[in-house]
Structures are given as structure tokens and as C-alpha cells.
Amino acid sequence: QSALTQPASVSGSPGQSITISCTGTSSDVGGYNYVSWYQHHPGKAPKLMIYDVSNRPSGVSNRFSGSKSGNMASLTISGLQAEDEADYYCSSYTGRSTLVFGGGTKLTVL
Amino acid sequence: QLQLQESGPGLVKPSETLSLTCTVSGGSISSKNYYWGWIRQPPGKGLEWIGAVHYDGRNYFNPSLKSRVTISVDTSKNQFSLKLSSVTAADTAAFYCARLGLWFRDIDPWGQGTLVTVSS
Numbered sequence: 001q002s003a004l005t006q007p008a009s010v011s012g013s014p015g016q017s018i019t020i021s022c023t024g025t026s027s028d029v030g031g032y033n034y035v036s037w038y039q040h041h042p043g044k045a046p047k048l049m050i051y052d053v054s055n056r057p058s059g060v061s062n063r064f065s066g067s068k069s070g071n072m073a074s075l076t077i078s079g080l081q082a083e084d085e086a087d088y089y090c091s092s093y094t095g096r097s098t099l100v101f102g103g104g105t106k107l108t109v110l
Numbered sequence: 111q112l113q114l115q116e117s118g119p120g121l122v123k124p125s126e127t128l129s130l131t132c133t134v135s136g137g138s139i140s141s142k143n144y145y146w147g148w149i150r151q152p153p154g155k156g157l158e159w160i161g162a163v164h165y166d167g168r169n170y171f172n173p174s175l176k177s178r179v180t181i182s183v184d185t186s187k188n189q190f191s192l193k194l195s196s197v198t199a200a201d202t203a204a205f206y207c208a209r210l211g212l213w214f215r216d217i218d219p220w221g222q223g224t225l226v227t228v229s230s
Binding site for chain 1: 147149156157158159162170171172173174206210211213214215216217218219220221222223
């Protein structure tokens with residue numbers, strides 16, 4: 001199975017908004033509403049930020065939001081803060097009862 | 111609060127079998143609503159899903175690793191384990207255990223991760 005496609009890097013200034021895309025196929029992202037997003041600070045455990053395309057777990061800031069259109073999902077972070085600087089990964093359930101991750105996006109807060 | 115902790119050797123020789131165990135605390139592994147899985151991250155690379163197991167024995171694997179992976183559950187110890195056979199240097203990675211929701215819709219929580227190096 002091929003990894004979902006994410007931009008290698010994105011950047012933004014404090015207070016700005018950024019969007020990270022996650023492109024798959026009709027067999028994964030486009031076929032199911034089981035897309036999730038993870039924040040990963042190096043050396044720490046990844047943290048769930050969004051599940052089921054657009055749902056936020058308890059405790060996750062409402063500055064994080066998710067959406068999907070066709071075979072592409074997106075994570076938007078508004079009001080960027082220094083602590084948002086991390087790697088972000090999307091994942092999707094696939095039609096073959098497997099899970100596939102995106103390649104990851106490094107977010108830099110300028 | 112559910113917590114997961116990986117344990118196992120940090121160094122494995124090429125061609126041997128990598129074995130890791132994940133101990134679950136603060137909750138039962140015998141839940142019909144969750145799977146228990148493994149994810150790895152090679153140095154400098156992204157996350158890769160290895161596979162997942164349900165307490166009733168159902169398991170699912172990454173097709174690219176399926177022939178080398180075994181994931182099992184020990185409900186009496188509230189643990190699950192990973193075995194990856196015939197390892198090479200390419201299998202060097204940080205390995206994370208985690209709880210996965212139905213349809214793998216979410217992964218939460220994760221263990222802290224353990225680095226396994228494949229080297230002679």
C-alpha cells in the first residue's frame with residue numbers, strides 16, 4: 001500500500017493559519033471517513049489531534065480543525081503558536097482492513 | 111488513565127527475530143471496542159503501521175510486512191507482543207505500541223516508544 005501524500009514542510013508566523021493536505025485514493029481517504037491526524041514532537045509519543053476527519057478529542061485546542069473533500073483531507077491550524085512546531089501525520093483506514101500513514105509534514109513556526 | 115509501555119531488547123542481530131512486548135495499565139486489553147497495535151518510525155523517516163490485534167485473536171497487518179510479523183495478545187498479563195523475523199538494518203526504528211479504535215479510526219494513547227537497532 002502506498003503512503004498518503006503530504007507536503008514535506010509548511011511554515012507560518014505566530015498568529016497565522018496554515019493548512020496541511022493529505023492526499024490518498026478512493027480506496028482510503030476518499031472511501032472512508034476514518035482519517036485522523038497526529039502531532040509528533042521528536043522524542044515524544046505522537047498525539048492524536050483529529051479523528052473521523054473532523055472530530056477533536058477532549059483536550060485538543062479548537063485551533064486545530066480537519067476536513068475532507070474527495071480523496072484529500074486537510075488539517076488547519078489557526079492562531080499558530082510556537083508550541084505547534086512539530087511533525088504532523090495523517091492516517092486513513094483502507095478497504096483492505098489496514099491503516100496507512102502519510103509521509104509526514106514538518107511545521108515550522110517562524 | 112490508560113498507559114502503554116514497550117519493553118524488549120534495544121539491539122538485535124541481522125537475520126534474527128525482533129521481539130517486543132507492550133504492557134497495558136489503567137484499563138483492560140479485553141475490550142471489544144479496540145485493537146492493539148504497533149507502529150514504527152525509522153530514523154529520519156515517517157510513521158509506518160505494522161499491524162494490530164484484537165483481544166479475540168483477529169489480526170491485521172501491513173501487506174509489506176505481513177510475511178515477517180506476528181502480533182499476539184496475552185489477556186492474563188494485559189500485554190500484547192510483536193515479533194518481526196529476519197530483520198535487517200532497514201528494520202532499525204523507534205517502535206511504538208498503541209491502542210487503535212474500530213476501523214483504526216484513531217490511535218490513542220501511544221506508548222513512549224523504544225528504539226531497536228539492528229546491527230551485528
